[in-house]
Amino acid sequence: GAGVSQSPSNKVTEKGKDVELRCDPISGHTALYWYRQSLGQGLEFLIYFQGNSAPDKSGLPSDRFSAERTGGSVSTLTIQRTQQEDSAVYLCASSLVRGGSDTQYFGPGTRLTVL
Amino acid sequence: AQRVTQPEKLLSVFKGAPVELKCNYSYSGSPELFWYVQYSRQRLQLLLRHISRESIKGFTADLNKGETSFHLKKPFAQEEDSAMYYCALVNFGNEKLTFGTGTRLTIIP
Numbered sequence: 001g002a003g004v005s006q007s008p009s010n011k012v013t014e015k016g017k018d019v020e021l022r023c024d025p026i027s028g029h030t031a032l033y034w035y036r037q038s039l040g041q042g043l044e045f046l047i048y049f050q051g052n053s054a055p056d057k058s059g060l061p062s063d064r065f066s067a068e069r070t071g072g073s074v075s076t077l078t079i080q081r082t083q084q085e086d087s088a089v090y091l092c093a094s095s096l097v098r099g100g101s102d103t104q105y106f107g108p109g110t111r112l113t114v115l
Numbered sequence: 116a117q118r119v120t121q122p123e124k125l126l127s128v129f130k131g132a133p134v135e136l137k138c139n140y141s142y143s144g145s146p147e148l149f150w151y152v153q154y155s156r157q158r159l160q161l162l163l164r165h166i167s168r169e170s171i172k173g174f175t176a177d178l179n180k181g182e183t184s185f186h187l188k189k190p191f192a193q194e195e196d197s198a199m200y201y202c203a204l205v206n207f208g209n210e211k212l213t214f215g216t217g218t219r220l221t222i223i224p
Contacts, residue, residue: 003158033212042216043159043201056211091159104212106159 002026004107006092012113013082021077021110025094032075033104034067037089046090049075082114117142119204121215128192129223136187136218138176138202146204148185150176151214153199162187162200172196197222 005024013019025032034046045059049069060066064082069075079086089109095102118141128134140146150162163171165178165185176187185202202215 035214043214045211045213048211059211093159103161103164108158 004092004094004105006107006110008110009108010111010113012115014115015084016081018078018080019082019112021090021112023075023077023092023107025073025075025092026105029094029096029105030072031095031097031102032069033093033095034075034077035091035093037091037109043091046077079112084114087112087114117204117206117213119202119213119215121202121218123218124216125219125221127221127223130194131191134187134189134192134196134220136200136220138185138187138215140183140185140202140204142204142206144207146178147207148176148178149203149205149212150174150187151201151203153201155198159201192222194222194224196220
């Protein structure tokens, strides 16, 4: 079956522009996670969805970042007024049931470059 | 606050030699720890979790609560073990998975 997919795979944008990153989780997975992978920084947790709700948004780096999930499936991560420090690989993962302890299946990532 | 530390950014080991990737953590509760791996041009994937007490691809990891460590070990390295390895810890309160900064393992033929 299909794994987690993300689009676009690469995005180059100018500073100040808004970007939308999309994640399609594995069908039937109720939990969805967003991470950011910066050079030398490891993986930074951004947000977690259980169904369509996000119990904890404290991982989002600033109020320029927002995320939503509709229909318990697709999620979009939106970055407004992008800055150069937003350049990173954004990873999405999903798991069958609630909980960070459940195996997370990762997508291929979206590489964002802000010029 | 929970924290995962992987002190080695890079580790090179000869084929056939033992491998140990270090991971230390800080967490106020009872921890659940994982190792995730990313092979070249592949997705990040789960390697093993401490509660399973299993060996995957010859790798094992033992949780040592006294030393707050969860080191990943393999007695005889193989070339296909070359990859980026991340240690991770879950916070059951908010389901947040905290990753270390990763160790790039290179197996020298």
